[in-house]
Amino acid sequence: MASISVQADDFDITGEINALKADRVDIGAIVTFTGTVRDLDGSLTSMTLEHYPGMTERELQAVADEAEARWPLQACRVIHRYGTLSPGENIVLVITMSAHRHAAFQAADFLMDFLKSRAPFWKKEETGEGATWVDARESDELALKRWNS
Amino acid sequence: MASISVQADDFDITGEINALKADRVDIGAIVTFTGTVRDLDGSLTSMTLEHYPGMTERELQAVADEAEARWPLQACRVIHRYGTLSPGENIVLVITMSAHRHAAFQAADFLMDFLKSRAPFWKKEETGEGATWVDARESDELALKRWNS
Amino acid sequence: MAQLLYFSWVRERIGKSEEQFDLPDGVQDVAALIEVLRERDNGYATAFEDLSRIRIAVGQSHVGTDHTISDTDEIAFFPPVTGG
């Protein structure tokens, strides 16, 4: 079953992969996606992620279960951080494991698209000028439509 | 510029990401693909990867450069192992970093498809019954066609 | 009493993150609740001034403004999500 975590702490990708994979030898393909705090113009001091405890876990579990229903995955893990993060820090980790590489790629891509539009997190960017809530992007809504057919 | 390695030694994904990313804060999305030695029916003793030294490095560099030309990547790394590996061990690692997640996903997917059909490696599987060269799969040739349009 | 939750700039405009709220008679869906809240004060009015920017969860599931609500529900209002 897909495993999810909502946590303040950072994660270690190699460690998470090893814990998921353990001694299994039926996995041929492992895909990870890591989202990090981006600061394109050098003005960002920090980013704070607010979330909706309870609903966050439900939504992450639901999207991970859906990925496991759509693709032949041997393991699936989602970790999303909350709290105040610095530029360059990790925000989110998705890991998919499958016998087949295209299943692992597609499931990870799908997980990120759904997470972006459904998981109740809100980013606030702090700069020298003050703090601003990040606006949702229409492209994230559009990305979801790829998975409806 | 894309960085490639052909090596006998194992790799550490977190370590490779940290080395590539360093202190950069303009990266928002990191995708990794890891291919591992699969043993679906429990009969595999080991797998040996033969390669063509010289040409292997050229092909890996060419496909990584092509990925950087097609997508806006901030970093791209390919590591491919050779030699004798046990079931479950790592074979190949692809890392792509971009400001945008779809670019990172597509570039990693592309890299694996091209690598599978162009990089001069040959797998030999050893079981209790003897050793067999793994046959190329037609599906790997077909996967390439996705990237021609 | 319904439990109302507010997040992100909805929370900041209203000035609180949660409250108990007795659904008035006749308020049977989210849209009707929003109309009632808007009348309370300027913070609520500002939070709900553009409903295209408001998302709703009832019982921790995404719903639309036509979703039926009752006095035991957990009802959350927030902007479009921006995690990941």
Add this chain to the structure above:
Amino acid sequence: MAQLLYFSWVRERIGKSEEQFDLPDGVQDVAALIEVLRERDNGYATAFEDLSRIRIAVGQSHVGTDHTISDTDEIAFFPPVTGG
């Protein structure tokens, strides 16, 4: 002298991984070279019995059987690759 390289089961069938080879007069492309090699002994004949299973690199780049070759080339023969 051309440098010939063999990999995987092509190497095993021929019984060596590399050799120097003096291209005979008239051998100007890979296809002609394969015809000459096939005649050398049963190992070569078996290695090259099904050309649909043979891939070729000249100067460490993938080429087809119609690729022109010269006496200074590095010419490699191998099965379809199976890395990754």
